[in-house]
Amino acid sequence: MDYLKNLFATRWGIILVGAFIGVLAPLLQKLGNPPNMGICVACMERDIAGALGFHRVDVVQYMRPEIIGFVLGSFLSALLFKEYRPRGGSAPFIRFILGMFAMIGALTFLGCPWRTILRLAGGDLNAIFGLLGLIFGVFIGTIFFRMGYSLGRSQGFPYKAAGLGFPLLMLICLVLLLIDTPYPGTNKGEFLFFSIKGPGSQHAPIFISLLVGLFIGVLAQRSRFCTMGAFRDVILFKEFHLFSGVASFFLFALVTNLILGQFNLGFENQPIAHTMQLWNFLGMSLAGLCFALAGGCPGRQLFLSGEGDGDAAIFATGMIIGAAVAHNFGLAASPKGIGPHTPEAIILGFIICLAIGLTMRTKKA
Amino acid sequence: MVEVVDARGLSCPEPVLRTLEAIKALEKGELEIWVDNPTSRENVIRAAKSLGWEVVEIKELPDSFKVVIRKS
Numbered sequence: 001m002d003y004l005k006n007l008f009a010t011r012w013g014i015i016l017v018g019a020f021i022g023v024l025a026p027l028l029q030k031l032g033n034p035p036n037m038g039i040c041v042a043c044m045e046r047d048i049a050g051a052l053g054f055h056r057v058d059v060v061q062y063m064r065p066e067i068i069g070f071v072l073g074s075f076l077s078a079l080l081f082k083e084y085r086p087r088g089g090s091a092p093f094i095r096f097i098l099g100m101f102a103m104i105g106a107l108t109f110l111g112c113p114w115r116t117i118l119r120l121a122g123g124d125l126n127a128i129f130g131l132l133g134l135i136f137g138v139f140i141g142t143i144f145f146r147m148g149y150s151l152g153r154s155q156g157f158p159y160k161a162a163g164l165g166f167p168l169l170m171l172i173c174l175v176l177l178l179i180d181t182p183y184p185g186t187n188k189g190e191f192l193f194f195s196i197k198g199p200g201s202q203h204a205p206i207f208i209s210l211l212v213g214l215f216i217g218v219l220a221q222r223s224r225f226c227t228m229g230a231f232r233d234v235i236l237f238k239e240f241h242l243f244s245g246v247a248s249f250f251l252f253a254l255v256t257n258l259i260l261g262q263f264n265l266g267f268e269n270q271p272i273a274h275t276m277q278l279w280n281f282l283g284m285s286l287a288g289l290c291f292a293l294a295g296g297c298p299g300r301q302l303f304l305s306g307e308g309d310g311d312a313a314i315f316a317t318g319m320i321i322g323a324a325v326a327h328n329f330g331l332a333a334s335p336k337g338i339g340p341h342t343p344e345a346i347i348l349g350f351i352i353c354l355a356i357g358l359t360m361r362t363k364k365a
Numbered sequence: 366m367v368e369v370v371d372a373r374g375l376s377c378p379e380p381v382l383r384t385l386e387a388i389k390a391l392e393k394g395e396l397e398i399w400v401d402n403p404t405s406r407e408n409v410i411r412a413a414k415s416l417g418w419e420v421v422e423i424k425e426l427p428d429s430f431k432v433v434i435r436k437s
Contacts (some may be wrong), residue, residue: 009407090376145382155375156401156428226402229377236378238387241411295376311376348405 008192008222014245016225024212026120030260033203035271036122039066040115041298046323047200051192054324058187059198063177065206070169070211074306075167086163088310090154092357095294095311099318101349102290107332108283108342110272111292112298113227123265129277131282138231142293144357151360154311160302163308199272221303228297233273258322272335279338293356373401373429381412388416393436399429404423406430
């Protein structure tokens with residue numbers, strides 16, 4: 001059948017994609033990315049927010065090429081395989097809000113679903129609570145779906161250029177990264193901020209990060225890889241297709257970490273992690289709920305953006321702005337624990353998600 | 366008369382949810398599902414097959430895909 005032309009969308013195809021990601025992410029860590037953070041869409045979008053000066057936390061400012069690669073790789077793949085389709089208009093500002101709170105939740109746990117899996121694969125047992133939170137948040141999302149929740153239909157745009165915005169923005173960010181350097185002894189270049197200490201200063205070589213990002217962008221676009229969808233489909237439909245990709249991701253990351261000596265089992269003193277388990281759980285619950293309501297994990301939103309999906313681009317933008325809000329307002333956690341206003345933000349996020357889930361429903365006959 | 370599910374423009378997981386609702390209501394017969402992207406097409410086909418429905422037609426149109434499934 002025609003649809004089998006896309007081998008990466010088959011069961012073995014997505015397992016292979018998970019394997020590639022599971023090997024490449026720990027390798028990025030070995031080559032300089034922060035520990036248990038070979039890839040973290042939330043943390044890296046936060047670093048991009050810092051690089052652009054949207055927040056001024058000087059330890060997390062860096063224009064992460066991986067994120068740029070995800071979008072551009074997906075864009076190139078979509079063009080090549082004729083799946084580039086500019087579209088949007090499905091409650092975009094609601095998606096922006098969901099993106100913001102997804103990031104606030106993720107920065108409470110200190111990771112997105114991708115980093116949840118990588119932290120577990122690195123032996124960080126605090127991530128168990130994050131994973132449970134993610135599953136719980138997705139579960140709440142499925143309840144809303146069963147009640148008829150929908151953000152409405154998107155429309156195709158008649159002009160091909162309409163979907164170029166986010167890929168173009170990422171390209172501009174890449175150019176800035178390539179032409180700018182920080183003034184000696186400072187964290188500021190002509191345009192961008194560059195951390196000179198902390199996780200923002202830890203990064204693999206630019207071109208390796210970019211190449212890996214591009215490669216994963218292509219694979220993920222072809223395979224429709226989605227870490228949130230993996231759990232959602234098991235809960236909603238007992239369907240394990242996406243889950244098999246995520247399981248493969250975890251297993252290959254675990255083995256790669258063991259080989260590279262990047263596995264350290266325990267709760268205490270884990271890198272870029274805290275042990276406030278209630279907030280690890282609640283943070284990822286909120287994030288998981290937001291991803292579920294928006295239709296994709298943060299990686300998937302980037303890959304969709306590359307395909308020309310304006311709604312996904314707005315969600316991703318919401319995440320970047322959410323990172324700025326989180327750090328500027330004391331909402332983000334750190335290895336020392338949650339921020340001074342994290343609890344209020346998490347509660348507010350759940351109230352808003354509840355309102356969105358309950359009010360945006362198609363009437364059942 | 367063929368039952369039609371119009372899932373065009375809907376985000377994951379709505380196309381599959383609506384397909385499964387229609388399958389549950391119909392129990393057997395023929396169902397036509399409209400989606401507007403390859404991912405939804407793949408998801409809907411996978412869901413239908415998992416419940417024992419046969420895919421009898423997949424048609425690509427300018428801005429959408431039509432998937433026809435059947436169960437006797």
